[in-house]
Amino acid sequence: MPTTHLVFDLDDTLYPERDYAIGGFKAAAAWACAELGVSVDVDAMTALLDDGHLGQLFPKVLRAARPDHSADDLRAFIRAYGQHTPSLFLFADAADALDHWQPRVNLGLITDGHAPTQQSKINALALAPRFRKIVLTGALGPDRAFHKPHPHAFEIMQATLTKVGAGDRFVYVGDNLAKDFIAPNTLGWTSVHIDRPAHRHHRIHKHTQAAAGGAPHETVSSLAELITLLD
Numbered sequence: 001m002p003t004t005h006l007v008f009d010l011d012d013t014l015y016p017e018r019d020y021a022i023g024g025f026k027a028a029a030a031w032a033c034a035e036l037g038v039s040v041d042v043d044a045m046t047a048l049l050d051d052g053h054l055g056q057l058f059p060k061v062l063r064a065a066r067p068d069h070s071a072d073d074l075r076a077f078i079r080a081y082g083q084h085t086p087s088l089f090l091f092a093d094a095a096d097a098l099d100h101w102q103p104r105v106n107l108g109l110i111t112d113g114h115a116p117t118q119q120s121k122i123n124a125l126a127l128a129p130r131f132r133k134i135v136l137t138g139a140l141g142p143d144r145a146f147h148k149p150h151p152h153a154f155e156i157m158q159a160t161l162t163k164v165g166a167g168d169r170f171v172y173v174g175d176n177l178a179k180d181f182i183a184p185n186t187l188g189w190t191s192v193h194i195d196r197p198a199h200r201h202h203r204i205h206k207h208t209q210a211a212a213g214g215a216p217h218e219t220v221s222s223l224a225e226l227i228t229l230l231d
């Protein structure tokens with residue numbers, strides 16, 4: 001009897017990544033206030049984020065608050081964002097779905113990003129006890145070498161959760177059409193796009209384009225729908 005292994009992406013799949021970013025903006029603003037004596041507008045940072053400018057917003061807002069800041073100031077400002085201890089909550093449908101599946105199937109997590117940052121999110125959400133296997137692609141090699149769509153993390157997951165040739169079913173659930181589904185599609189997994197209508201405009205990566213070979217097999221608007229789909 002083939003076993004089902006259900007593997008999730010983290011950011012914007014299980015919790016709203018925007019919440020992590022806003023918490024980080026507050027930490028960066030607190031650093032700027034304490035160390036430079038300037039006021040940085042967290043709402044302005046959030047507006048830039050929502051317009052798709054996460055990459056450039058730190059130099060932009062620090063320059064506005066303190067035009068004569070040094071390169072070290074900018075580095076410390078960004079570090080305050082990246083090293084803050086987040087306070088996060090699962091999407092309600094994600095919490096329910098994990099409760100539903102945890103006793104029934106093997107759960108896995110594959111997430112891209114700076115590994116200590118991703119670990120801090122996992123800690124904030126108390127996810128470690130829920131998953132049989134967690135792969136932080138940022139910990140597999142330098143310079144994002146094994147970030148999705150690289151298949152290495154998916155191969156590790158397969159090798160960890162099942163015996164070779166067991167014919168088990170693997171499912172990957174993610175939100176990012178640009179990178180999440182290419183590797184699982186190639187490996188014969190079922191790929192599922194989670195697209196919550198109420199959250200669609202708050203996704204961090206909403207400006208990314210769909211990738212060739214990366215179309216998901218299924219799209220669901222909540223993880224409650226996934227329960228119906230898989231059961």
Ligand SMILES: [Mg+2]
Nearest residue numbers: 009011012175
């Ligand atoms: Mg994601």
